[in-house]
Amino acid sequence: MLELRPICENCAKALPPNSTEAMICTYECTFCKDCVEDVLHNVCPNCDGGNFSPRPIRVKSQLQKDPAATVEKHRPVDIEKHNELLSRRRNVPPELR
Secondary structure (H helix, E strand, O other), rough: OOOOOOOOOOOOEOOOOOOOOEOOOOOEEEEHHHHHHHHOOOOOOOOOOOOOOOOOOHHHHHHOOOOOOOOOOOOOOOHHHHHHHHHHOOOOOOOHH
C-alpha cells in the first residue's frame, strides 16, 4: 500500500492524496513535480539515481479505509551532493541506471 506522503521532501509543498503534482520513485520517495523537473532532473537523491513517476490518486472512498500518511519527511536536497549524482546518472536512461 502506498504511503501517500503529505509533502515534497525537498521544498515541503503540500501534496494531499488527490494531488496531481506528487511524484514518487520506486521506494516512494516523494517530491513535487517542480522539484523533480527543475532541481532533481528526474534523478532520485535518496535511491542512488532512480527515476520518478506520477503518484497515483487514491479515491476518497478508499482513503477512509486506507488513509494517507501523516508523517512529514522533509529532507531538503544537498545540491552539491546531488550534482555529483547527476554527473553519473542524468544522461543514462532510467532503465539502464
